[in-house]
Amino acid sequence: MRWLWIDSIIEHEPESRLVAIKNISLSEDHLHDYFVNGHVVAPFSLLIEGMAQTAGILVGSVSRFKEKVILAKIAHANLDRDVTAGDCVRFDATIERLDKAGASTTGVIDRRVAGGDAWERVGTIELMFSHIDNNMAGVEFPEDNFVFSDNFKMVLEQAGLASLAEEVKEEQCLG
Amino acid sequence: MSRDEIFEKIQTVLDDALGVDEDEVTPNASLTADLGAESIDFLDIVFRIEKTFDIKIPQGELFPEGLTENPEWVADGNLTDEGLSMLKERMGHVNFDAIENGDRNVSKIADSITVDSLVNFVEMKLGS
Numbered sequence: 001m002r003w004l005w006i007d008s009i010i011e012h013e014p015e016s017r018l019v020a021i022k023n024i025s026l027s028e029d030h031l032h033d034y035f036v037n038g039h040v041v042a043p044f045s046l047l048i049e050g051m052a053q054t055a056g057i058l059v060g061s062v063s064r065f066k067e068k069v070i071l072a073k074i075a076h077a078n079l080d081r082d083v084t085a086g087d088c089v090r091f092d093a094t095i096e097r098l099d100k101a102g103a104s105t106t107g108v109i110d111r112r113v114a115g116g117d118a119w120e121r122v123g124t125i126e127l128m129f130s131h132i133d134n135n136m137a138g139v140e141f142p143e144d145n146f147v148f149s150d151n152f153k154m155v156l157e158q159a160g161l162a163s164l165a166e167e168v169k170e171e172q173c174l175g
Numbered sequence: 176m177s178r179d180e181i182f183e184k185i186q187t188v189l190d191d192a193l194g195v196d197e198d199e200v201t202p203n204a205s206l207t208a209d210l211g212a213e214s215i216d217f218l219d220i221v222f223r224i225e226k227t228f229d230i231k232i233p234q235g236e237l238f239p240e241g242l243t244e245n246p247e248w249v250a251d252g253n254l255t256d257e258g259l260s261m262l263k264e265r266m267g268h269v270n271f272d273a274i275e276n277g278d279r280n281v282s283k284i285a286d287s288i289t290v291d292s293l294v295n296f297v298e299m300k301l302g303s
Contacts, residue, residue, distance in 0.1 A: 072215040075192070097222040100234055102215070104222045128219050 004151055005050040006091060009057070009159035018058035019092045022050050026085040041082040044123075047089070047109055048077055051125045055093035055105040057152070059129045061164050062098060065148050072102065073128035080123055081111075088112040090119060102130040181228075181297050185290060188223045192216055202291040212285075224293065230300045237296055238288065239266060242281060253279040268295035 011019035024031070024042050031040050052071045060069045083089055093107040105127050110119040153165045186200045195210050206212040212220070217238045225232055234240065239262060243249050248258030254274060262284070263271055269292045274283060 073219060075219060097225065102218050104219065128215055130215055130218070 003049075004053070004155065005046060006053050006155065009054075009155060009161065010090075012058075012061070012159065012161060015062050015095065015098075017092070017094045018054055018061070019090060020050070020054040020057075022089045022091070024083055024085050024087045024089060028085075031085060036082060039082070039084060041084050042087075042089075044077070044079045047079070047083060047123065048074060048125055050089065051091045051093060051107045051109060052127060053152075054091040055095075055107055055127050056129060057148075057156070058093050058095060059098065059103045059105065060148055061161075062095070062103075063131075065165055067131040068133055069103075069129050069148075070132050071127060072130040075104070075126040075128055077125045078123050080121060083109075083111055083122055086114075089122065096126075100131065100134050102128060102134075104128050176228075176301055178294060178298060181294050181301075182290075184227050185224075185293050185297065188220060188227055188293075189290065192219045192223055200290055202289065202294070204290050205286045206288050206290070206293075207285045210290075220293070224297060228297055228301065230297070232300075237268075237293075239284060242284070249281055252281055254281060254284065268292050268299060 006020040006022050009018060009020045011017065026032075026040070030046070031042065034041055034043050056069050056071060060067065063069075088111065090110045090112070091107060092110070093105050096104045096106050098104075107125045107127070109122040109125065111122050112118070113120055148165065153162070156162055156165045182202070186197045189195060189200045189206075189210060190197050193206075193210050193212055193216060199210065204210055206216075206220075221232050221237055224230070224237070242254075242258065242262075245258075248255055248261060254262070259271065259275060259279075262269070262274075269287055270289070271287050274287055277283075
């Protein structure tokens, strides 16, 4: 995960649900290239990436990050309203189904209504993840877990979930 | 549940999983060759069938897996007689006539899996 698209994890229900937030800022260069009706908006593709990172961490956490989890399919994605600079966006991901080969997740994206604590729905996204070492095609990948890198571990540490990633680090050292 | 009812639910499953129109989902349509399914779609279809029919599908039961890892089943990229016998025994819901009488290349195996194969499988699972 080279480009973090979530700022922090705010809720974690083990093996079930993960909630993360992202604050959209004008200091993000890509926003200056994306306008709708003259207004700066966050590209929907990057909101999908935020949900993919949130749900991907959730799916990876079930195996304590021993599995390499990659986004394999965007099953459904609907956007009801735009997100713009200054918005706080919430990614709420839930595991629908998980097995040895992969997982499916459902997720909702909300944004905080300006000036209050209420949230309004931005969109819904269903994703499929593959545990690529157990993929049906039988393709082999490097042993090193290249999916979950150091900056992702930083997000876990800030959320008080560092112990989830620590086990991987220790096993990799032993290996 | 009648076979027609199962078929209608499978149409919805494939509409959701593959983004195809329900009228494209005919009994003889191949999931890969006609409806454009790729490997991850098979997992998606398994999950959706489990949810739709409230059944559990162990890995490898609906779609074949691990074939190429056994040299007795696949040699030089082609399905052997032993491999074909194994498939027919384990996957009675799929009609492998086209493989048996034609191209034995492993890449063609998935083409044999049709909408009818899924209906057969669900009918068998609900019956048992």
